[in-house]
Amino acid sequence: MLNLNWLQTYVTLVETGHFTHTADKLAMTQPGVSQHIKKLEQHFGQPLLIREGKRFDLTQSGRDVYQQAQRTLAELSGLEQQLSTDDPFNGPVRFASPGSLGLKLYPELLALQQQHPSLSIDYTFAPNEGVERDLVARKLDIGLITRPGDKSDLAYRPFAEEPLFLVTPAHIDAPDWATLMALGYIDHPDGAHHAGMLLGSNFEQYQQLSQLPKRGFCNHISMILEPVSRGLGFTVLPRYAVAAFPRPDEIAVHTLPQPVSESIYLVQRRHQPLPTRIRFLIEAITPMLSE
Incomplete structure (x- = not known):
């Protein structure tokens, strides 16, 4: 050497x-x-x-x-x-997560950047696979995903949980299986996964998403509840996606007898030391996801 x-x-x-x-x-x-x-x-x-x-x-x-x-x-x-001279309030931070988490975190991270203008927040809304791929390619510093991972280059640790909610048009008070069948499902990229977790735990009739009439599909996280608000169907979404909908009086959010939450994992490259600003960001988002 x-x-x-x-x-x-x-x-x-x-x-x-x-x-x-x-x-x-x-x-x-x-x-x-x-x-x-x-x-x-x-x-x-x-x-x-x-x-x-x-x-x-x-x-x-x-x-x-x-x-x-x-x-x-x-x-x-x-x-x-x-x-x-590693400054916790100076430098770029490249961060990614699935959409619902992004709807919650990105506005709050912008507020953090307003407090510390020398921080540069580069936030990407991406599916779990995209977060992992970009971390391996060194295009990201850290990420959040909603399932356990198995990439040998990456380190995963449980970080938080996000509840799932059944969301219907505002006039539905207490949805039973017959009501859901009549409404039909508004699907989205994680629709089958979320429906399987929540409906499968609360309705004995549920076996797979194809049982439900499909009333539409939307791949934009901030727009999935738009057809629901117009009475076109129901869906299952994580908490922060529901909370971000701008017209909450047009939807009904239902807490079912068996609550279900989606686990959130913090992901980074294995054996990669994190600069102080990245550690600061992790500490900052921890209470944001426990509110």
């Missing part, structure tokens, strides 16, 4: 042009400087210096190593400075 101390000694030698001056600058002995250069030449398997008495010149390999060593040491120095 390449020793960074050898590189630092070599760069200093090239820039001072003198073994003694290099030793003084690095608080080393002159034989110690010579030993570092020898180790570096052995590592690359070719000479880096052309020695002429007390003077030296660089071989072509020596010039290549010097240029790369300068870049490498500068990048490491910049990284050290960045880490030493």
Whole structure:
């Protein structure tokens, strides 16, 4: 493995042009400087210096190593400075979640950004698979998903829960199975999953979504309740999607005898240290999802 101390000694030698001056600058002995250069030449398997008495010149390999060593040491120095000044209120945060969670979190994160304008919130509404894919591709810093995951590159931990609700047009008071059959279902991308969880736990007649007449489909989280509000059917949605609907008097939200919640998992790349600003964001959203 390449020793960074050898590189630092070599760069200093090239820039001072003198073994003694290099030793003084690095608080080393002159034989110690010579030993570092020898180790570096052995590592690359070719000479880096052309020695002429007390003077030296660089071989072509020596010039290549010097240029790369300068870049490498500068990048490491910049990284050290960045880490030493890691500001919890400064820098970009790339975050993603399924739609219902986004409806809850994004406005509150914008309020957080107003308090700390140097934070840059990059929020993506994405399905579970999309969140995982973008984390693996390093397009995200953290994400939330609503099921356990199995990607070996990612670490998952339980984070919160979001209740599911049966939502009907406003005139429905206490829906029974016959009422649901008459209304029909407004489907959405997670419609079968959510219906299976909530209806399957509360109606013995329920086996699969295809039993219910399908009255429509919408893939936009903020619009799924629009057909419900117009009396065209019912649906099952997570809490925050229901809470975001702008005309709550046009729908009826029903709590069933067997409450069901969807688990939420925090996801990040495995063994990836999180900057302070990301840890700050995680701490900030924790109480948002427990209100």
